[in-house]
Amino acid sequence: MIKVTTWNVNSVRTREAHVADFLAREQPDFLLLQEIKCEAHQFPAMAFSALGYEAEIVGQKSYNGVAILHKGGAKVTHKRLPGMYEEDSHARFVEVRAHGMRIGGLYLPNGNSGGDVGYQYKLHWMAALREHAAAMMEGDEDFILAGDYNVCPTDADYAPRALRANDALVRPETRAAFHALLHTGLTEAVRALHPRETLYTFWDYQGGAWDRNIGLRIDHALLSPRLAERLVSVTIHKDERAKAQPSDHVPVSVTLTA
Template sequence: MLIATWNVNSVKARLETVIAWLKEASPDVVCFQELKCEDKAFPAQAFEELGYNLAVHGQKTYNGVAILSKLPFDEVRTRLPGDDGDEQARYVEAVVSGIRVASIYLPNGNPVASEKYAYKLSWMDRLITHTKGLLAYEEPFVLAGDYNVIPQAIDAKNPADWVNDALFLPPTLAKFRELINLGLTDAVRTLDPEPGLYTFWDYQAGAWQKNNGIRIDHLLLSPQAADRLQSTRIDKHVRAWEKPSDHVPVLAQFGA
């Protein structure tokens, strides 16, 4: 099974680009983030015509996540547990052919001095608690998405540029390590420890042209999913397409 994650940065604005990539890559399951549209405005027909089933949790103008699957969904959850008052659409989870997959759009957290950073850390605590529960099932699962976390200095072209950013602050990294240390595997890093792997290039200051990127889109695997991991790749070339997202797809291939 080929599972992918991609922050599309407005699914309607980049629909042609997204469709072109789906036809090229043909993932079995793909997690989208930052849809920037409500469920009723999601361009479902375009994806259904490619053979995908849809699980969408949208929000007008902001956020929004989805899972597309060529296989039927056995179960769908559209909220991260832990805060019934949280109205931000940042989490959707589904079971597909025995593998649980979540599409995650973790809060950015900037500016750090605002309530947005406290919300980021609180959201990470909720994710940690939920993941503990999932691990108890001892089943294969993939937590895929835009984590808005630069895990290590090696994951940024210029790490010094990010030292005061919510994506790279010590409390952020501590929460991410706490999540990983539950027993999860970073799919990309476990197979490729080399520098120069990025998933995001800002639209500003010629970041793409200078390859001034960061790696913030991750697929985190339960031990049972890690045992089935065969390969990973980052479709960096998509960033050079017309009307690109500032993120690119990250993919992992799993065996039976």
Template sequence: MKIATWNVNSAKARLPLIIDWLRTTSPDVVLFQEIKCETAAFPAAAFEELGYHVNAVGQKAYNGVALLSKAPAEDVLTRLPGEPEDEQARYVEATVSGVRIASLYLPNGNPVPGEKFAYKLRWMDRLYDHARTLLAREIPVVLGGDYNIIPEARDVFSPQAFAGDALFRPESRAKFRALLNLGLTEAYRALHDDDRAYTFWDYQAGSWPRDNGLRIDHFLLSPQAADRLAGCSIDRGPRGLEKASDHTPVVLELRDA
């Protein structure tokens, strides 16, 4: 099973690029973040023409996630449990071919301190609680998406420049480690030890040509999914195209059960 995650920074604005990439790469499951449209406005028909079942959770102009799958998605969950009053569209989860898969868009959290940072930390606590529930089921689980977390100093071009940023704050990184300590495996790092592997490059300050990036898009796997881990790679190609998203896709491969 090939699963891709990609913060597309507007599904409609990037649609031709996304369609071209899907035709070339043909993942079995695709996780989008920042679709930036209401659910009804998501260009589902374009993806259905490629053979995907579509589950999108959107809101006007901001956030939004989607889970596309060639096999039908079952038992779809459209909100992260734990805070019923939270209306932000940041989570969708479903079972596809026996694997429980989520597309998540974790809050950015800036500026620090402030309510946005407090919301980020609460959201991570909710994700921890939900991940613990999923792990208790002892099934293959894949939590993929834009975590807005720089796990280690080597995952950012300048640790000093991001020392006070919500993505790199000690509190944020500690909560990410807490997820791993539950027994989740961070797929890319399980297979690669490189120090300049990035998934995001800002539009400003020549970040892309200078390779001033961040690695903030991740796959976390339950033990049952980690046992099937066959590959995890960052496809830098789409970031170099005209009118690209500021993120690039990450592709996970799981062996058959």
């Protein structure tokens, strides 16, 4: 089996002990981290190396940042999303090749800040992601694109009244862009196995969201066709949110046959 986990840790240095505990307990083959909020030299790579994991890091001071922890043998293929190289200074994408497939970890823009410009950046980023997925599909690649998508694909993916109708996570243009990504031939792992369950991956720190279960499902794993056929299970590690000083997101694990 191959286990790929995605987790927006909302500062890896703050959540270092939680990440180490998760690695030791769950033993994912790949852990895709988002919002590490540090530059590469500040990333606690040595702590994870002691647990048998190497780190591929795309850092940024104080904001954004992504990384992939793996057990060795992975080769980096991209440290920026193709199509965004010259104009995007944000650290939002890292991709490796291992086990005959590509594993892409992403932190998609939220889109609620920066007015119209900020929202157009989100849509442009989603269009570039779709083009990258389409190119890999045309190249007959096996791949998974997982991370914090900042998209609730349907109304079932957020608690009633958790978001405004014009929130960038649920605007019609956002959902259309997400569905266009799926239409390249991708399978959304959670809904493939749990099509109607109420499931969340994020609970805000404000307003008692965790205690009242006012959550969002915004962390997704999209699989190319042959990987979708190998999908065995999906686990949303909800208990992580109940720990002291948790991230506001929880890990999502996808297990595939080897």
